[in-house]
Amino acid sequence: xxxxxxxxxxxxxxxxxxxxxxxxxxxxxxxxxxxxxxxxxxxxxxxxxxxxxxxxxxxxxxxxxxxxxxx
Ligand code: SF4
Numbered sequence: 029x030x031x032x033x034x035x036x037x038x039x040x041x042x043x044x045x046x047x048x049x050x051x052x053x054x055x056x057x058x059x060x061x062x063x064x065x066x067x068x069x070x071x072x073x074x075x076x077x078x079x080x081x082x083x084x085x086x087x088x089x090x091x092x093x094x095x096x097x098x099x
Contacts (some may be wrong), residue, residue, distance in 0.1 A: 029081060030049035033062055041098040044087040044096060052087065057086060 031051065038059040044052040045060060051074065055061045065072035076084050076098060088096040 029076040029078060029084070030099050031062065031065075031072075031076050031084060032097040033060070033065070033074070033077050034071040035061055035072055036070055037095045038083040039093055042093070043090045046086055047076055047087040047090060050080065051084065052068055069071065 031041075033052075040054065040058040040060070042054055042060070045054055051062055052060050053063060062074040063073045065097045067073075081098070084098045088098050
């Protein structure tokens with residue numbers, strides 16, 4: 029599954045790191061970043077394992093500024 033994350037609009041609530049720590053971590057500026065990604069424009073693009081879909085969905089649905097998208 030594909031993950032898109034618009035890091036520059038992150039408000040640093042850390043919910044995504046709590047829900048999906050294998051994918052998200054908080055950086056030194058207090059913003060969430062994917063562990064592994066390719067930067068394309070404003071988005072970090074990453075890949076998620078199917079087994080992690082529930083955790084990634086919780087991160088995407090819980091993000092208060094709606095900047096995480098999974099499909
Ligand atoms: S849930 Fe959204 S706002 Fe909160 S740290 Fe993650 S990306 Fe940033």
